[in-house]
Amino acid sequence: MAEVEVFAARVRGLKERDGRSYEALGRRLGVSASTLHRYGSGAAVPESFAVVGRLARLCGADADEVRELEELWRRADHVRRPPAAPAAGPVTAGGTGAGPGRATANPPGPEPAGDPAPAPVAAPDPGAAPGPAPAPVAAPGPASGTAPAAEAPVPAPPRRPRKVWLVLGAVAGVVALALGAVLLPGRGPEPRQPAEPPAAPPFTYTVASLWENGCGHTYLADRPPARVTAPPLPADAARWAGALGAVDGGQTLVRVTVQGKGPSAVVLHGLHVRVVGRARPLPWEAYRMDEGCGGAVTPRRFTVDLDAPRPLARSRSGYDASGQEGRTIPAVSFPYAVTAAEPEELLVSARAAGCDCRWFLELEWSAQGRSGVVRIGGPGGEAFRTSGRAKGSAPVRAYDTAKGRWITGSESGQGG
Structure with missing residues (x-):
């Protein structure tokens, strides 16, 4: 079947382009290596396109390639499992099939037994002379055949006003409720059932704020230089910034570590940005933590432009220049699977120039028939x-360790 072979060849091409084994790809997708191998060899065609679509995106396929692969899968699936012919309906005596909703005629047969039909009553002759009126027919009496004596009409009781009946009905209702409470002990009002909290996701995550390459960062603080202490170590940065009420200036670098709670894979489908507050940029003093630093390794990351109307987390590749020949670190591609033994780190670099932005990350996931979105904020759950x-604003200040104070670039060449 040519359609199946064409589809299988495309699956093999995606795998070869990615460079990872079927086992490594299967761990990311939450399926077995043998299943992916059968798809790539043409021995099997998946029942749905979902797994193959995730495989294509994991291997770096763009939207056009995913649509083309879906069309190839549809043709292969049609050849491997052609649609069944519709079943013919029963044939009636007239020779036509009775489909759904079509009534068939009953075959002729004897009439069912039942009570005989009443004899027809002859219509009066309009030309006949009027005769005596027919005598009334008496109702059947007792077994003796005698007719019962006529009873005198009983007068109706006097009618009570409508308002009296309403009052009596209300009193009867109150009495019935009181009797029910006495005769049926323990039947008090039903307790109010509180809403169940949503189930916890099947993974854990930790959040850490970082400096670029471990040394470069800028904070904004509404304090003069004389009231700002020397730069802290990166491990003490959160405490130092919190004491000053400082915020990230221009860039926030966040590392989110995601790990499954067991051996079952949790599929991460996407990382989104939710801006919950925008204001004008702050006119505060800027304090740089270093005089510039660099690193041999630029890790892969997600970049976010917070100035955009709808900020997106865009996956970027990294670069390792530590060896003799540099190498590119592939970008993170969703969907991505994590387990307890295989965690994943998501590095997010968010930048802002024209706003004072407060924002969250939202991680979309699914596992074992469940799905959801987890909102990720700072260490205390607050917005980034x-x-x-x-x-x-005043120029950015750096700390002069020899002078023991914060200085601007124009002051760096002056004597102590």
Whole structure:
């Protein structure tokens, strides 16, 4: 079957382009290596396109390639499992099939036994002379055949006003409720059932704020240089910034580590950005933590432009220049599977120049028939905050360890 072979060849091409084994790809997708091998060899065609679509995106296929692969899968699936012919309906005496909703005629047969039909009553002759009126027919009496004596009409009781009946009905209702409470002990009002909290996701995650390459970062603080202490170590940065009420200036670098709770795979489908507050850039002093630093390895990451109307987390590749020949670190491609033994780190670099933005990350996941979205914020659950610098702000300050104070670039060449 040519359609199946064409589809299988495309699956093999995706696998070869990615470079990973069927076992490695299967772990990411939550399926076995043998299943993926059968798809690539043409021995089997998946019942749905979902697994193969995730495989294509995991191997770096773009939207056009995914649509083309879906069309090839549809043709292969049609050849491997052609649609069944519709079943013919029963044939009636007239020779036509009775389909759904079509009534068939009953075959002729004897009439069912039952009570005989009443004899027809002759219509009166309009030309006949009027005769005596027919005598009334008496109702059947007792077994003796005698007719019962006529009873005198009983007068109706006097009618009570409508308002009296309403009052009596209300009193009867109250009495019935009281009797029910006495005769049926323990039948009090039903307790109010509280809503069940949503089930916890089948994975854990940790959040950490970082400096670029472990040394480069800028904070904005509404304090003069004389009231700002020396730069902290990266491990103490959160405490130092919290004491000053400082916020990230221009960039926030966040690392999210996701790990499954068991051996079953949790599929991560996407990482989204939710901006919950926008304001003008802060006119505060800017304090840089270093004089510039660099690293041999630029890790892969997601970049976010918070100034955009709808910020998106865009996956970027990294670069390792530590060896003699540099190598590119492939970008993270969703969907991505994690387990307890195979966690994943998501590095997000969010930048802002024209706003004071408060934002969250939202991680979309599915596992074992469940799905959901987890909102990720700072270590205390609060929104991340990144602000650009207002126009006309003072120059960025760096710390001069020899002088023991914060200085601007123009002061760096002056004597102590």
